[in-house]
Amino acid sequence: MGDDISSTLLGWYDKYARSLPWRSPPGEPVPDDPAWPYRVWLSEVMLQQTTVAAVKPYFEKFTRIWPSVEDLAAAPEDDVMAAWAGLGYYSRARNLVKCAREVAGQGGFPRTEAELRELPGLGAYTAAAIAAIAFGERAVVVDANVERVVSRLFNIAEPLPAARKIIRERAEEITPDDRSGDFAQAMMDLGSGICTSKAPRCLLCPLQGECAGLKAGEPERLPVKPPKKPKPERTGTAYWIERDRHVWLVTRQGTGMLGGMRALPDDGWSARQDGSEQPPVSAEWQDAGTVRHTFTHAHLALKVKYARIAATPGGAGEWWPVGDIDKAGLPTLFAKAARLALSAD
Incomplete structure (x- = not known):
């Protein structure tokens, strides 16, 4: 089943992948460009809890002002914070500077998920995404979009956050050895454009024939989330x-x-x-x-x-x-x- 799902989804991605300034076209090998890991890392940090539409102008501004990780590492922190203003979650910007300086000091980004996890501001998702997309390493990438797709695909009814262990195990089963970066981005595109939180477009989904949540009749209720606490x-x-x-x-x-x-x-x-x-x-x-x-x-x-x-x-x-x-x-x-x-x- 895992191979069928990954091959089907990659075929869909080859046709319908979003064109984004930090992506290479589907199916192409990892670019032989020292700036490529920098662009992937920068986009992934910016996209944490932020929409693609909001990130695009910031990504273009940052890569214009600081085209390499060494340029960003040499920038005054006040300038970086000012350029980040309006994007929110400002601890990301502080960690961005720390990480850039550490990477520049090491002579470049490490390639493996485990080594990437050691960098400031990189959690499990971001490290896996960079390893897969920037370096072509096999890594299981699970963000909110992937979490939603997998919980519906396998009809995982256990509530979050306890369900995350099962979701990761199922994501591991369907992640291919080759093209794991494309596969991760395909899952993200599927979750953001078709397998949406509300009113999922199941008739357009390339995985509808495999989706246990759809067969159960209530894909929209998945993943099951705990009740929100009121904000003070x-x-x-x-x-x-x-x-x-x-x-x-x-x-x-x-x-x-x-x-x-x-x-x-x-x-x-x-x-x-x-x-x-x-x-x-x-x-x-x-x-x-x-x-x-x-x-x-x-x-x-x-x-x-x-x-x-x-x-x-x-x-x-x-x-x-x-x-x-x-x-x-x-x-x-x-x-x-x-x-x-x-x-x-």
Whole structure:
């Protein structure tokens, strides 16, 4: 059964593979290009918890500015964080720099899944994907799309996360020795375009004849997910501090939410607690309104206040030209807060 599934799916992929800037055409050997593993790695890190449509412009920007892993390794971390702004999950960007520097120091990417796992920011999925796609190594690649396809294909009714062990075993059974990179990408394409979370397009699926979930009559209910825990509602305040058409920006601590990013000063809110509502300096504060943002672990209502001052606030920070605020690399939350402050001022 495994050989039949892999050959059928690879035949489908040969005809219908998505054309993406980090992919080589199906069926072609691994490119003999030192930049190829870099492009695969960069795309896989960017695609973690992010859509293909969102990643494309960032991938093109990064590979234009830093065409090799050595170029990225030599880049100032602030520049990389600024280029990443808006893509979210900022710990990925911090690990991107760490990983690039380690790879450059080693003289290139390791080829095996086990060695790749040792690099900063690379988990089981990412290491397997790079080994298979960048180096042609046989590796079992299981992301959310593959998880969904396999659970339906084998009608795995055990709820997540316990079902993941069974899903991986079944994925191992159908992963071919040859073209495992193409097979992994075929599974991803199938999951994202046909075997979708809602309203799967089963009539178009090349594996419909093998799908036990379809034969059981309820493929859409798989994989069985545990009930979602409600996200807490947090409140905080951001402060637009202006002097001589410059705004005071700080760099957030390297760990935690939006770590290492330029931002407006705030009152210490986090996913675990509300902010103190204590401003960083004494001033005649005006209310600009509230922006709302959703993180992985919490919803946030962020009040925005603005004031003009004559002195420089205490602590580390920098005066940034108001007219160039779009070049500061603010994460999405603080970019929204800045727009609100500018519209109210």
